Amino acid sequence: MGLRERVREAADYLRGRMPFPPDAALVLGSGLGGVASQLADWGKIPMREIPHWPVPSVPGHPGEVIWGRVGPTRLLICSGRVHLYEGYTPQEVALPVHVAVELGARRLLVTNAAGGVNPEFEAGDLMLIVDHVNFMFQNPLVGPSSQQFGPRFPDMSSAYSIRLRDLARQIAQELGIQLKEGVLFGVLGPTYETPAEVEMIRRLGGDAVTMSTIPEVIAARQRGLEVLGISVITNRAGAHGHGAIDHHEVVRVAQLAQERLSHLLFVLLERMPRD
Ligand code: HPA
Numbered sequence: 001m002g003l004r005e006r007v008r009e010a011a012d013y014l015r016g017r018m019p020f021p022p023d024a025a026l027v028l029g030s031g032l033g034g035v036a037s038q039l040a041d042w043g044k045i046p047m048r049e050i051p052h053w054p055v056p057s058v059p060g061h062p063g064e065v066i067w068g069r070v071g072p073t074r075l076l077i078c079s080g081r082v083h084l085y086e087g088y089t090p091q092e093v094a095l096p097v098h099v100a101v102e103l104g105a106r107r108l109l110v111t112n113a114a115g116g117v118n119p120e121f122e123a124g125d126l127m128l129i130v131d132h133v134n135f136m137f138q139n140p141l142v143g144p145s146s147q148q149f150g151p152r153f154p155d156m157s158s159a160y161s162i163r164l165r166d167l168a169r170q171i172a173q174e175l176g177i178q179l180k181e182g183v184l185f186g187v188l189g190p191t192y193e194t195p196a197e198v199e200m201i202r203r204l205g206g207d208a209v210t211m212s213t214i215p216e217v218i219a220a221r222q223r224g225l226e227v228l229g230i231s232v233i234t235n236r237a238g239a240h241g242h243g244a245i246d247h248h249e250v251v252r253v254a255q256l257a258q259e260r261l262s263h264l265l266f267v268l269l270e271r272m273p274r275d
Helices: 003-015 033-040 090-103 162-175 193-202 215-223 247-271
Strands: 022-028 040-048 065-069 071-080 107-116 124-136 179-187 209-210 227-237
Touching: 003 071, 003 090, 022 090, 033 247, 065 193, 065 247, 071 090, 090 215, 107 124, 107 215, 107 247, 124 162, 124 215, 124 247, 162 179, 162 227, 162 247, 179 227, 215 227, 227 247
Parallel strands: 022 071, 022 107, 107 227, 124 179, 179 209
Antiparallel strands: 040 065, 065 071, 107 209, 124 227
16 A cells, blocks of 8 residues: 555545644654643544554554644644554654644654753753754665655755744743753764764764654655754763663653653743744
8 A cells, every 4th residue: 555545545534633733743762752741622542543543663652643722722642652673664763754744733842852962961851953964874765665755856945944943942941941052963872882983973964863853843844844843962972981871761861851842842832833
């Protein structure tokens, strides 16, 4: 079955269960599922019940689609996401974005856990994603059929919305939440980086590194969505003599940052531009 048909079946299934169409999709990364706890009119469904939906296999990704409202914004939340390193294709990783668009979403908010590469970043920091480098060397738009969703050669010159970044910055300041900024490198994983790889990423202009997010953002931009991305810096990438990196520690630090991230996202959604 082609991607278009899979997207349509998943969207039809969700349309039959959600009480309203979403204005925006929110993708929550490792250890960040609690962000969904403050919604109005919410409901949820396990991802495994939705036809064709890619289901996460990693600890820290509960795998639910949640809907709800924050102020004027009706949300479709992916609590848990899949990664290329799980063996999913880039098209499968991006399927939730296509479904959200099919249901009516015009915006994508993405979060992820990331290793800090910028020496000024510390575990627990939030980083507004200013731009990304696709170091996964895979792209969800490869193949003959991607043109059915948008341009063959989508523009990526302002992938992360300038006005949503301005809004996030302003709200973080009002709330007294420190928000770092930087360029996110996406790598395939699942290995964490060697110190030499971290050094390379730094020299190439990276501030943080993740194993997610890039495929979703690329698909979202092809579909014309406005994108905002925030990384939780869960560890120093490559460890730098701080001891080995461990997935459980990554999830634990993400959970500690969750309250700040939720607060920021919540106010942002309340004030999300209507156009
Ligand atoms: N590298 C890549 N991805 C990550 C890291 C890291 O150090 N931490 C959390 N996600």
